[in-house]
Amino acid sequence: MTAAEPGAAMTERIAQLRARKERSLEMGGPAGLRKHRESGRLPVRERIDMLVDPGSWFEIGALALPERRTDKHVPGDAVVTGFGLLDGRRVGVIGIDASVLAGTTAPISMRKQGGLIEHAQRHGFPLVLLCDADGGRMPDVSGWRFSGLPLDFTTFLKPPPGAPVVPRVAAVLGPSYGDSALHASTAHFVVMLRGASIALSGPSVVEPAIGEKVTDDELGGPAAATEAGNAHLVVDTEADAMDAVAAFLSYLPPNSTSEPPWGPPLPPSRDPQDLEEIVPLGARSGYDVRDVFACIADEASILPWADGWGGSVLCALARIEGRPVGLVGNQPIVRAGALDPAALAKERAFVDLCDTFGLPLVLFHDVPGLMIGTAAERGGILHGYEALVSRIAEATVPKVGVVLRKPTAAGTSRWAGGPRSPTSCSPGPRPNSASWPRRPASAPSTGASWRRCSPSRARTRMPRWSPS
Amino acid sequence: MLAEQGPDAHAALVAELTAEWNAEAEPWEAAAHLSLDDVIEPAETRRVVATAIAIAAHGRFGG
Structure with missing residues (x-):
């Protein structure tokens, strides 16, 4: 069979698509990614590569852009969503891209996350949330825009009553405030990096609002977060965090209507x-x-x-x-x-x-x-x-x-x-x-x-x- | 009003609106606003359809 030769117009359209797809993978661009790496963090797409089985990633919403557009390119509206296999089992993944606009949440990124969550819940498989973001994006979610946010709380935080529950796992991989922290608080298991933090609002909001001067670590670092029950396990590297996510899910069924997966019986480590x-x-x-x-x-x-x-x-x-x-x-x-x-x-x-x-x-x-x-x-x-x-x-x-x-x-x-x-x-x-x-x-x-x-x-x- | 300005003004307005509406109708715009999950190359269609079915066929717990 010989492939049909596309017309010039189609060739041009495909070239446009490829250019846009390429730009959609840029994250924060060279400057944003350099700054992100210098803070000790990995780019969100590397995190996802580390998490899911090779060749299994199926992304949706890569071509999304902010509702309120400026000259700044914000690929995917600062969040990556898609599906992959984790140890051969289907998962949905939300990865906040903190290398661009600090991973802040805006209407399109919110709708994108909500859509991914609904899909995983409707079809009964776990959600993995990679948290690393600094709350809502201003002015995209300020004033009248806030009340119009496309967020459905009947599905965003958990399935509606009576619907099967899917396991939710969060990895807190950087300063996680606002929506990123809320994501983690919906999770059955939260693993965090030793250098990360998690709180409802970060120090930059806390001090002007209530006059308390506090560091990220004091407010929501591993000691504070584990004592409050906001994080369940603390690890040293992002690779360890992904291993912990995989380990946690290995005990659980894909949703609450299925049976947990068995492993081969082994003797205990102590007599x-x-x-x-x-x-x-x-x-x-x-x-x-x-x-x-x-x-x-x-x-x-x-x-x-x-x-x-x-x-x-x-x-x-x-x-x-x-x-x-x-x-x-x-x-x-x-x-x-x-x-x-x-x-x-x-x-x-x-x-x-x-x-x-x-x-x-x-x-x-x-x-x-x-x-x-x-x-x-x-x-x-x-x-x-x-x-x-x-x-x-x-x-x-x-x-x-x-x-x-x-x-x-x-x-x-x-x-x-x-x-x-x-x-x-x-x-x-x-x-x-x-x-x-x-x-x-x-x-x-x-x-x-x-x-x-x-x-x-x-x-x-x-x-x-x-x-x- | 427009008629008084002559056929050139009419043609210019038509051209401006057509360009604007065509830009709005581009698949990039639909994808940017999440009316589409993605825009794909024709040759990818079979693979993408198969994968999307595999993901959605995992279970059925709602419409």
Whole structure:
């Protein structure tokens, strides 16, 4: 077959299209990209290349331009949206382009993001949000323009009631304020770079508005963001952030109507028999509940979730004999494991995550009780406790309670959803060590090795999943 | 009014409006405002259609 020779007019049109496509990939141009790189950040298109499987990227809205145009070229209206495969599974991606106009949001970029979100939700696959932007663009969204913004809150933040939920993951890769921060706050998992920050409004707005002089790091850096529960994991490099995104999604189904993907069953990184020594008999001795997790979960399958938020309870995604589960454990070495308002809020969010996506909950009890007194009451311990207990009670996934040492009435019967809902064991029966081969004594003491769930490994771990 | 200015003025106005409307009708404008997800080369059509179906065929949870 010979290709038809296009007419001169068509040749000219195709040349125009190619020129425009080329310009649409420029991001902030040489000057904008240089400045962006000098601040230690990667251009948004390199981030996407690092995230999705090679050759799988399918972009929409690349030719978008600002509604309010100036001489400045703003490719795609400062955001890149599209679809790709992540370890062979479909995802939708929103990447803010902070190399041009600081990645600020304007009407077209907002509509572009909303369209991508709706598409992913309508067809039931996860969203990955690459956050790095400085709020709304002025004057594009000022005055009357603000009320006319094409933002549909019935779909933008989550699917409408009754519609399946899709996993949302955010990577905070630079100063993320305004819309970028709001994106992250909708996510089930937020990983942030050590040098990034996240807050409702940045220091440049905070100081003139309320007179508080504060740095990006003080306001929303990793310490502040994890303590507030705004970020769940902190990493050093953008590559680590993309690995964490892939690792998180590897535990979850594409949406809340599907089953989570299994991995091959693996032995735990610590011999379950070690539990005899890890958990002391004395009520006053401390131990690290992560050592318990390591005896229970498949090796290299533990992804900590928000250890920096309400640290007296620890939550982690993991696999047990290949099946994705949520682990929840009181942490005796943090305030003896007593639950404060932050710990309750964290556990509630984690239980909601697991129940939404069908991950069984395994709850390890060793709790002296709830924090009481003025500080706890002012922090909302009362309604925080009620909210957690209600959410656990509502959860329909399998709930397995293991009493490690000292449960209280609040700790067992209510904390795990009533005495007959979970299968409570005290202390947990040991798995048959014959089927759980012993590991060498030099094995790592904790199983917190999420990096080993990186895309290449995760790909081999999901034999049951086939992309549509 | 226009008739009083003669046929040249009429022709000039027609030319101006035609150019303006043609520019508005360009696919670039539709794509710039997101009336189109993309503008593609004819030869890409089959591949793009197949990919778009693959993405949308993942699940059906709304119109």
